[in-house]
Amino acid sequence: MSYLAALGLKKEPFSTSPDPTFFYRSPIHRTALARLEISIRLKRGLNIVLGDIGTGKTTLARTLLRNFHEDSDFEFYLIFDPSFQTEFQFLSMLVDLFKIRPLRQNTLHFKRAVENFLYEKNMIEGKTIVLVIDEGQKLSTQLLEVLRVFLNYETNDRKLLQVILFSQLEIVPKLISLPNFYDRITSKHVLRPLELEEAKEIIQYRLIQAGWPEGKMLFTPEAIEKIWKFSNGFLRKMTQLCHQCLLKTAMNERFQVDETLVEEVVNEEGTFLNVERHYSGREVTQAY
Structure with missing residues (x-):
């Protein structure tokens, strides 16, 4: 069973490909x-x-x-x-x-x-x-x-x-x-980068476009705020982080993305970057 099916989604809501279907008109x-x-x-x-x-x-x-x-x-x-x-x-x-x-x-x-x-x-x-x-x-x-x-x-x-x-x-x-x-x-x-309210709207919009029931909460407000802060409001970084959060939610059989899960994903990303810095001998910019 794919992680999309596990979460009740029909499509990938946070692909970084430029799909006009998921273009939210801020x-x-x-x-x-x-x-x-x-x-x-x-x-x-x-x-x-x-x-x-x-x-x-x-x-x-x-x-x-x-x-x-x-x-x-x-x-x-x-x-x-x-x-x-x-x-x-x-x-x-x-x-x-x-x-x-x-x-x-x-x-x-x-x-x-x-x-x-x-x-x-x-x-x-x-x-x-x-x-x-x-x-x-x-x-x-x-x-x-x-x-x-x-x-x-x-x-x-x-x-x-x-x-x-x-x-x-x-x-x-x-x-x-x-x-x-x-x-x-x-x-x-x-x-410009997205404001917090715009980030909330675009996350919910993408979820609905992917088949998520309107009015139902998958990301808590606290989780969205952390995603927004870690991504600095940049849309691509935000969608990458949202995707990783959904993946971890499905793999751990959770039913909601909360701020604790967001922190776990960001910490995992930071660990990977530290390893890459060590072996590549070059500075790597953190994605979130």
Whole structure:
């Protein structure tokens, strides 16, 4: 019998995979999602979502894509790891992503091919092209400048390319150093860690989505507060800790997650990290 069945759950409620089904619309995530959708539909151009690791950027991106899933007027293209070393590599990836064939394999013809592609898609086919880039902090200033050039492609009433950058906060100095790029940002969003009340709501929401009876308590309020404190309000850390707590609850044939169980899980994690530090000879950051 799986631990899910033992707890009366139908699905894994605390997976760290970016499943839009479990996306809880906290006020800050809901606002960011709504503004991004408006910006895309109005064809405003450049949008940036900033947040530390584990604040829900990737899940927000997947939810945005799902919101447009049935709208054939919008075409989304995703870059998950933009750690390109040269302008040529970046442009080569773009022409492959857009499935276009430049006349020659050089940066000049790549840019012309992308420009023609964007014009034809927008003005002839009536499509809106959206480029979503995750891990935006990996973009060099040179590649941000390439994006700026593409954002210059426009008509009287629209940008021909919509760009959404999801990035850690370390990109900010790069943006400030490129005023011509920074000035083109039409919407900026910063995803902060969750407040305690938001943590309570998201834990209960995920449990209900996984089949837990609404109104029934699996995590005590004290347990949730400890989880929130240990995770510092970061969503990914919080879901990892919740998963370990559920696993321990099922294995020990308990029926509720209380603060004592949370402390046991955190102590076990601390013991593992101490062993890893000893054998690896390097500093390891505690997950919770």
